[in-house]
Amino acid sequence: MANAKSGPDHRLDYRRAFQDAPVGQAIAHYRVIVDCNKAxxxxxxxxxxxxxxxxxxxxxxDLSRYEQTARRIAPTLxxxxxxxxDRVMKRLDGELFWVHVSGFTYTPDDPHADTLWAFTDLSMKRKVNSVLRGSLTPRERDIAALLIEGKTGKEVALSLGISPRTVDIYKTRLLRKYNVTSTPALVQKLISA
Structure with missing residues (x-):
């Protein structure tokens, strides 16, 4: 068995480990970010x-997605x-993207009081847990994110620099994948799945 070094000179600096972790992490108190790392x-x-x-x-x-998420996750926490x-979130520059979020609460009697969260950017083509979400192509994710934002087909086309007909084709694929018949039903499935 190898000798394990011990003592104060060989202790892990947990603050530095948190900051240098290769996955995005945030510590929150009632959904206010108390600290986060560089990733x-x-x-x-x-x-x-x-x-x-x-x-x-x-x-x-938008605010409604933020509030819906709080209500949805509290009982599970x-x-x-x-x-x-997996959910759609928004970067500070306004771009929407898919992210995998994992969280832990230190206060189950008040689930949002003290939490730790880890975030993985799914647009980086990493494997996802959901079979359905994992089956979305990058273009389908782009279109789904803009539909969640409330954009029309023409606005999606303009945002992505593609034709409205191409948006319609992708939207039809998304409707089939999620087994729904309308855009509002698709958006609901995308945000609650």
């Missing part, structure tokens, strides 16, 4: 200083202490 700040295209002491609200497509899902 989190870079993922959301900001700085640690810009994000600390602000709510997660600015990282959601309270019961299991952990929660994870």
């Amino acid at each position: 989190f700040a870079e993922m959301f295209r900001g700085t640690v200083e810009e994000l600390v002491d602000t709510t997660f609200e600015r990282l959601y497509p 309270a019961r299991h202490l952990t929660f994870s899902d």
Whole structure:
């Protein structure tokens, strides 16, 4: 068995480990970012200083998604202490993107009081847990994110620099994949799946 070095000179600096972790991490108190690491700040295209002491609200497509998410995850956090899902979030420059979020609560009686979150940018083509989300192409993710934002087919086309007909083709594929018949039903499935 190898000798393990011990003593104060060989202790891991946990603050530095948090800051240098290759996955985005944030510590929150009632959904206010108390601290975050460099990977989190870079993922959301900001700085640690810009994000600390602000709510997660600015990282959601809109206020209703932010509020819906709080209501949706609280019971699971309270019961299991952990929660994870894939969702659309918003970078500080306004770009929407898919992200995998995993969280832990230290306060199950008040699930949002003290939490730790890890974020993985799914637009980097990493494997995702959801079979359905994992089957989306990068273009389908782009279109889905803009539909969630409430854009029309023409606005999606303009945003992505493609034709409205191409948007219609991708939207039809998304409707089939999610087994729904309307854009509002598709958006609901995308944000709640």
